[in-house]
Amino acid sequence: MRSFDFTPLLRSSVGFENLNRLVDAATRGEGNAYPPYNIEKLGDDAYQISMAVAGFAEEELDVTVHENVLIVTGRVAEREEDASREFLHRGIGTRAFERRFELADTIKVTGAGYANGLLNIELTREIPEEKKPRKIAIGSNPAPKAIDAHNDDDREAA
Known part of the structure; x- marks a missing residue:
């Protein structure tokens, strides 16, 4: 019986498909030690x-x-078992x-x-x-250009 529902988490993440399987295995415990x-x-x-x-x-x-x-x-x-050996335990x-x-x-x-x-x-x-963290240099770029959505729509139509 599973007591965890990961559906909300899986809706907003990518690459964690085996999370359910891992949690199920962990909660079941080891049958054989x-x-x-x-x-x-x-x-x-x-x-x-x-x-x-x-x-x-x-x-x-x-x-x-x-x-x-x-x-x-x-x-x-x-x-081949050694017949001369007698085990008590x-x-x-x-x-x-x-x-x-x-x-x-x-x-x-x-x-x-x-x-x-x-x-x-x-x-x-x-x-x-x-996948390692990397330092991004901050330069002295001019201010970012504003995007005019109205003008972009006009350019696409042309």
């Missing part, structure tokens, strides 16, 4: 996602970016998973590393030059 992860802000434009993937080998993990969605998957390869999960993260248009995945049971994914905010 496996594997656990952290999202850290390392600097003004640097982020890191750390995911606890103990029990997975590096070749069983896959990190993909597709249309501003970061997809992390873990596939369990067929392993088995709490280290090794089940397959897929975790998705929505990325803003300016966020780029710059790398990933795996060490000590943690998958670390590095992200950077890269703002294109045309």
Whole structure:
């Protein structure tokens, strides 16, 4: 059940079509919390996602970016169980998973590393030059010319 109506906002904005989908996903919450992860802000434009993937080998993990969605998957390869081991408690999960993260248009995945049971994914905010603030020089131009709507209509008719 959605409790937010973004229709008025969407009428006066451009490019926010996925806002409804993002809010719906956020309000639904995570049904599956496996594997656990952290999202850290390392600097003004640097982020890191750390995911606890103990029990997975590096070749069983896959990190993909597709249309501003970061997809992390873990596939369990067929392993032969050691018959000599007897578990009293088995709490280290090794089940397959897929975790998705929505990325803003300016966020780029710059790398990933795996060490000590943690998958670390590095992200950077890269703002294109045309979107960065720029200083506009103020010159000493003469006063702007007044537009005479009546004369403009006469010129168009001619």
